[in-house]
Amino acid sequence: MSEEKFADINGIKICYEVKGKGEPLILVHGFGADKEVWIAQFEPLAEHFKVIRFDNRGAGKSERPDEPYRMEMFADDIAGLMDHLGIEKAHILGWSLGGMIVQTFAINYPARLKKLILINTLPKWPGDETGLEMYKESQISKYHKMQENPREAYFEGAKMGFDRKFRKEMENNPDKVFYGLFSANDLIEISKTNPSRPQDIKNQAHALGTYDAYDDLPSVEAETLILTADKDRQTPKIMNERIHEQIPNSKLIVIENAGHESPREKAPEVNQYIIDFLKD
Numbered sequence: 001m002s003e004e005k006f007a008d009i010n011g012i013k014i015c016y017e018v019k020g021k022g023e024p025l026i027l028v029h030g031f032g033a034d035k036e037v038w039i040a041q042f043e044p045l046a047e048h049f050k051v052i053r054f055d056n057r058g059a060g061k062s063e064r065p066d067e068p069y070r071m072e073m074f075a076d077d078i079a080g081l082m083d084h085l086g087i088e089k090a091h092i093l094g095w096s097l098g099g100m101i102v103q104t105f106a107i108n109y110p111a112r113l114k115k116l117i118l119i120n121t122l123p124k125w126p127g128d129e130t131g132l133e134m135y136k137e138s139q140i141s142k143y144h145k146m147q148e149n150p151r152e153a154y155f156e157g158a159k160m161g162f163d164r165k166f167r168k169e170m171e172n173n174p175d176k177v178f179y180g181l182f183s184a185n186d187l188i189e190i191s192k193t194n195p196s197r198p199q200d201i202k203n204q205a206h207a208l209g210t211y212d213a214y215d216d217l218p219s220v221e222a223e224t225l226i227l228t229a230d231k232d233r234q235t236p237k238i239m240n241e242r243i244h245e246q247i248p249n250s251k252l253i254v255i256e257n258a259g260h261e262s263p264r265e266k267a268p269e270v271n272q273y274i275i276d277f278l279k280d
Contacts, residue, residue: 002046004061009080010073015061016054016081020046023114024087025278026078027053030096031204032139032196034060037095039190040181040267041274048275049091054081056101058200066199068206071213075105082112091278093117095263096235097204103213103243106220115278116224119270120235120260123243124212132209139201150192154184157191161261163231179267187264217246224250225277227270229262251277 002019017035025045029037035053045051055062056074078101082090091114094102099121106116125132145153151174158167169176170184177183196204224247228240237254244252253273255262263270 006061007081007084009077009084012057012063012065014054014057014063014077014081016052017042018050018052018085019043020049020051022049023278024085024090025049025051026082026090026092027051028074028078028092028094028098028101029053029056029059030094030098031208032059032142032201033096034190034194036060036190036193038263039186040179040264041271043181044267044271045274049278052081052085052087052090055194056098056204058203059196060194064197064200064203067203069203071101071104071207071211072108074101074207075108078102078105079109079112088112089114091115091117093119093274094121095119096121096260097208099235100208100211100213103217103220104211106222106224107213107216110219110221113222116220116222117227117274117277118224118240118243119227119263120229120232120240121243122211122235122239123214123217123246125208125210126239129209132205135208136201136205139196139205140198143195143198143201146192146195150188154188154191158261160233160259162259162265163257165257166265178264181267182264214242214246217243218248220247221249225273226250226252227255227262227273228252229255229258229260229266231258232260232262234260 099118174184228237
């Protein structure tokens with residue numbers, strides 16, 4: 001069993017968990033999520049690697065300073081956590097906002113990166129100020145719905161995240177355990193425990209609005225795997241193709257019949273791609 005621990009990183013407490021042996025692999029979660037989002041990856045990957053998952057600042061059980069965040073702050077937190085754990089170099093995997101954080105890490109800390117994995121992410125914030133405001137408001141409204149009716153709020157949000165067929169299966173049978181890893185009820189439980197509050201959403205959104213790694217991506221030397229889902233409406237395939245065009249030593253794989261939640265709905269396939277890439 002792994003246990004949660006806390007580290008003082010860059011003036012705040014960061015909550016993390018380590019499981020497994022072998023080369024270190026750090027998992028970086030997305031917007032409004034926390035380390036539990038890796039329910040379909042943490043155990044399976046820990047059979048092959050020393051896996052570290054943690055709550056970003058402003059999320060989960062980590063401290064949530066009320067100030068606008070920047071991608072560089074998140075990237076510095078990863079470096080600080082590595083220092084705390086005595087890790088010189090690691091494989092790093094980021095999903096969604098996590099993918100943006102690790103692109104920033106790859107640019108700012110090239111010497112500390114072994115291989116890079118990006119899942120359903122963006123090379124820069126595609127919208128303008130209005131788009132960002134709309135996104136913030138939708139996330140805040142989701143938070144309030146979650147307080148009132150977690151199940152309803154979860155499945156409402158799942159429309160954007162999952163392929164329709166998979167989502168229907170979860171709704172019709174919330175106790176069904178997929179791939180021996182999770183049920184819809186588990187995912188609902190995760191989403192309502194330690195959610196990002198409105199102030200955290202605003203602080204995280206600031207990092208999105210100021211993010212643009214596009215022109216710096218050609219400097220990324222690490223071998224990179226990009227996993228994109230063909231039905232992802234949040235971080236569309238075309239955006240991941242652009243990252244692939246910019247990072248010299250990168251390989252792009254399209255996960256078929258999956259949305260933004262592909263690490264869950266296609267867990268065995270996604271996990272196998274990760275393992276093969278890191279062991280190669």
